Amino acid sequence: MDADIALILLQDGVVNGAVYALLALSLVLVFSVTRVILIPQGEFVAYGALTYAALDAGKVPGSIWMLGLLGVAACLAGLWSMRHHASRGAVLRLLAGTLLLPAVVIGVTLLLAGRAIGVAGEAVLTVLIVAPMAPYLYDIAFKPLAEASVLTLLIAAVGTHLALMGVGLVLFGPEGFRATAFSDAVLSIGSQTIQGQSIWVVASTATTMLALYLFFGFTLFGKALHATAVNRLGARLVGISTALSGRIAFGLAGVIGAMGGILVAPLTTVYYDSGFLIGLKGFVAAIVGGMVSYPLAALAAVLVGVVESFSTFWASAFKEVIVFTVILPVLLVRSLRSPVAEDEE
């Protein structure tokens, strides 16, 4: 291998790593606020990519019907949880959030699909379709389990992942799709060429990280979320609704997942079940970062991306094996440093 190939692999790795970093951030975010290890994150990526690819191809994405269905289910779940203390305002808010919003999104999609609305329009529409599914899922699957153990929540997350993956097959079929790139620009630096798409990916990741930083540092919602992450009971005592925090965290995860999907769609062919592996690599990064540190997780994600692209070059059949065993030395170091784990949490 010469320096040129190494640089190409490095570039590839950083681009993929940037996507993993986005996912790692959202996993850390959701875990710290709700204690849910968001295995279905990968499905949001796949839904995002396939929805974007469908819009890109001028078709109506099947995911709008899933959005409608989840909205109705979330509405029913909400009404059920309010059955003893329903106020008119709360019910109206619930109806607007779970029925009106999806209805509007579905209407807009049906109206715009097939028309040239540009890359940005398609991307925004994709996020609008996919992102609200996440808070609906929170209301349906996780809110009733809010006081359960991390492990129970994890098992529920795995169940949600299974269900969403199966639905993905129904919505998008078994074929893979690939979208056209956002830009055809090619940058040349010496012997290296950098694809416009790569710049898009890295720049979007950086922007999202900055936005998250500002959100947590400077907005009331952000601080409330942070408070919930630090101490759930304490946050509740000072009047922060844990259900709302959970919804916001899941909403952000949905936005990030859909974005990840949009960024990935032009880079590789995405199938209904591709999201899981992509999400798992975000996990490897998040675990390396200890599930609590954002910068560490982002750094680890880039590392995972680079390891992946180099192992693709050297031992492509064992690419996944290498990526998923990278985690082991990290776990080992962690386990040597921490005392024997207690089950109480």
Add this chain to the structure above:
Amino acid sequence: MRRGIGPILLLLWLCVPLVQAVPSFWLTLADYAGISAIIAIGIVVLTGMGGITSFGQATFMGFGAYATALLTTQAGWSPWLTLPVAMAAAGLASLVIGAVTLRLSGHYLALGTIAWSVAFFYVFGNLDVLGRNDGISGIPPLRIGSTALLDSRSYYPVVWIAVGIVFLLTRNLLDSRIGRAIRALHGGAAAASSFGVGLAGMRMLAFAYAAVLAGLAGWLYAHMQRSVSPTPFGLNQGIEYLLLAVVGGLERLPGAVLGALVLTVVNDRLQDLLPLLFGSQGNYETIVFGFLLVLVLQTAPAGLWPLIVDRFSRHAAAHPGGGEPLPNRTLPQPGALVLQAEGLRKVFGGLVAVSDLSLELHAGEIVGLIGPNGAGKSTTFDLLTSVATPTSGAVHFLGASLSHRAGPAVARLGIARSFQHVKLVGGMSVLENVALGAHLRGRAGPIRAMLRLDRVEEARLFAEAHRQLARVGLAGLEALPARSLALGQQRVVEIARALCLDPVLLLLDEPAAGLRHAEKVELAALLRTLRDQGVTVLLVEHDMDFVMNLTDRLVVMNFGAKLAEGLPAVIGHNPAVIEAYLGSVA
């Protein structure tokens, strides 16, 4: 379930294939269900009892299946000879993987299982020697004499006899000294550790046991299919095995079998029905499975078995106890120095919880450790029992240094304690919780337990537990689940458990809290008896009447430091102590 029904059911179940009217299609399903049940039984031990969640059990199944596939096709071994090899391969793999990941706390470990399960899936699919993604075919069938077990009807007895044996051995294991230690991992780990249970070893044991069962399942699978490929050993299958244990009831062995049967049938029906509904082929059943998993967690977190069966009956296993009483250790001479703490200091960040505390305890005395809330009493307890490591200072017990000794080693020396926040295993009976205290007084290991060769020892342990429970005045409550007791009673159960260790030194953290007056009087009498027998008692207590009347000596702490020490009557008039409790009189 009442004793005796189980074996009869099993016999009837084994006779099913003799009825020729039962189509072989259903027998095939039953064979698959049996194989799943074996893995699920392992998950009950690992997750339900040990609190370790694994999504990767299908990987261990793969180790077993590939081991027998390789040996029978390449080396020409007889399938029966590869059975122990398959189980050992899975067990060995679990030891290596466990050494790396088992020390992690719950959800890290669970995520770790996802990671290595994905990794091994690709390993299976990319190794030439394992036939890559095509796998290995042409695996010879099992033979009994000259009869090859080729169809599901003849394979059925093999699978279900294996299920029966595994069920029996596992039930025996869980109902033993080792089994109680495994069950304590989930909810009572700290307490188990302070009674001599090596937590790391127990976690590894549970992990390896589940893996060996999965290896057995893999062996059965390989010789039923007569071919192996990576797909049945991937993560999705691993998730499914966990799912069926959760659905059946993670904490109940029969639940594993029930879950396996129910889900295998449901899965098969769905695979037939859903493609009709959606108009094309695909793994649509995952939608229903995922939905089902969440629904069960939300509505019946304990699973189906408790939901169905506990409605009719719930008998805790009876442990009458008997045999020779356990030998007691010789206690030090009254007045001899038992424990000596010098310059103990514990700093948490900027907070000095215990500051330069020195303390001596002598054989056959009752010493009270008192002080206002936050004075550092419980931290002192943790330092004296090596639960926490002092920032500086040292503790000597009967001449031996306690530094660098873990909980189990401290227990072995004869220090027993109770906890301020009660640490009983809620799902175990009161008697079993108490018997956990005698862990170090038995020595039967897992193999003897599985084969029921430990019954004499078990009877002696339970006799001791009965005796100590009667001694603290809780005879008659033996069979109740520990979580059903009032908090005050739970504290007393902790004392009985501590006594089961046959302690030299008894450390009691607020033993009288939540007790009624009469019960306090009985407790005081018990502690006096123990003292007269030569046991040393150190207790933290807020009930001043209780402390003043009972103790021989008082140590008063405030802000982490020793404020005063002396006879109760003298301490009661010490102005510094009065100020610490009531504030200055100015």
